[in-house]
Amino acid sequence: MTRHLIYLSMMTAAIAACGSGSKAPVQQDSVATVASGPDTLNRMVLIPGGSFSMGADDSTGMPDEYPKHTVKVDSFWMDEHEVTNREFAAFVTATGYVTTAEKPISKEELMASLPPGSPEPDSSMLAAGALVFTPPDHRVPLNDVSQWWSFVAGASWQHPEGPGSDIKGREDHPVTQVSWTDAQAYAKWAGKRLPTEAEWEYAARGGLSNQVYPWGDEALTAGKPKANTWNGHFPYDKTTTDGFSGTAPVKSYKPNGYQLYDMAGNVWEWVADLYDASYYAQVEKDAANPAGPAKGYDPEDPGQQKHVIRGGSYMCSDEYCRGYRVSARMKTTPESGLANLGFRCVKSVSNGRQ
Template sequence: MKVSEYIVKICLFSGMLAMGSCGQSPQSSGTVTAPVSPDTLNKMVLIPAGTFAMGADDNTGNPDEYPKHQVKVDSFYMDEHEVTNAEFGLFVAQTGYVTTTEKPISKEELMRGLPPGSPEPDSSMLAAGALVFTPPDHAVPFNDVSQWWSFVAGANWKHPEGPDSDIKGRENHPVTQVSWEDATAFAKWAGKRLPTEAEWEYASRGGLKDQAYPWGTEALTVGQPKANTWNGNFPYKNTATDGFTGTAPVKSYKPNGYGLYDMAGNVWEWCFDLYNANYYGKDGQLAVNPQGPAEAFDPEQPGQPVRVIRGGSFMCSDEYCRGYRASARMKTTPESGLANLGFRCARSVK
């Protein structure tokens, strides 16, 4: 087995591959020109307090989206769009922060993500880097992600597809290849925090009740493009009918009812919460400002401290990943940095 193929298998066990949660943006060259402050490009929107029904709106959701239950959240502020490369570049420039994917992984860390009895990796597997979407030119079975994934040494937020790529011309695109730790560090620096999963879904719905998408019930493919998602046949043919094959500049599509952009598609977004497949309550009690479960649990990767990601990405389609639904949940390990996983921040109202 090739090193890259072996690492793909490692990532499957360690939770680095959320379904449909990784991808590749167009390549270009250059560096980021940062704004003066983190709020220069990304204003915060006040989300009013309210109660909503959290969970799948029909019978097409995944098992972890049930039962639908009542949740109350206090008002809070939320970034109107995903944190951009320019904003993250300012954070790095002012703090010297080094992201997770820029650091070599230790043998001990790697072995923790492997099933018992796995052979020890050699040194070539410990290089800093990330998984990059490398689409085939033909249809492949969806149950074998190694058909469209490669580990690329040197892939990180400044070089999302590897050392020969960078982000010139993508300053206003969402930052990717950032881990939960990276997102949390940025939020703390900016005087913000990551949104809870409940806050994220409430904000995503934009004031609509029992609607499948941030824009309502109309199918994604009806009318004008509503979000940056996969068009065509996944993973080998993207017709780009929504205008993009990779990430899109933030605010490329209409906002939802709260004035938030890209709450569906473009990139997955980190939430504060641990992920637990059995977390949604069955007692019928109103949940008030829930902060997530005390312990993580994912039956596909037991023992891993997985965190919630929300919103889907440009890799999502009806045939492979419907993560752009308001109730859709996904998860990955907090160390994961993926080419279409980013974040936006929240702030409590004091």
């Protein structure tokens, strides 16, 4: 599937990712170490290896969060915050890299991804671009995400909302409109890699046991804002009680127990794993460093291979999408460029995976 058809598949993916909360226990005792290395772009935190229970443990999670299962992970370094526009710009300057959203495609390439007999696409479908959040000004059905997502020609990491926008003043906000391929390219340049889904959840829990969120069990709306999420009635009424109407500068909220920022909210984050809705039932007991299924499968869109994204975004709320729970999962195609999707990197402590 090309990114120009992602608009349709995202309608299903976004709905599947949104639901009620869940609890998942984790068994961890060690404390993370913060270091200024091993690179200079984004300070990394040493996450000490251990075992934890991955997935939801009550009836309020989504189906793909079950069954809860024990996983072991080795120690690894993780970026303390999401990769920023400033950091991604350094990568592009150094390499001349052109992102997926900045590349137009040919009619032949697009037709090859469509079912046989499909009519030829409109020329606008061949333009470079990405999905942009275009909220209505009135209440709409929450089972129709086409009400607030639009494909915009010219949207890219440098122009997140389209040609009339830029990232001036947002240098320290997380980069968005980057595909899984783009994230992989950045990670390789930085001498890192994308986290596995197991590593991501282990790190997001911050050493806590039996807690729903990176900060514990306290409700998102209790006390001071804990993450950059949707405050009003989604998607038409966005209050700014947390101070932000879109993305926020990284490190705007308190870190979790491992001193990692924005493991809930701000932007969804790519991980390395392919997505299989039933993968948790296939994982071996006490699996060590699971890297996801060999082949992806989304029963709601079986023809497309998708990758997992984690952490929720500024568009999530208790009313619509509780993606900021540590066990919550979402998925999308690797070509996807979205206004609320970014990434962070990890690095193995040993000389193993990169």
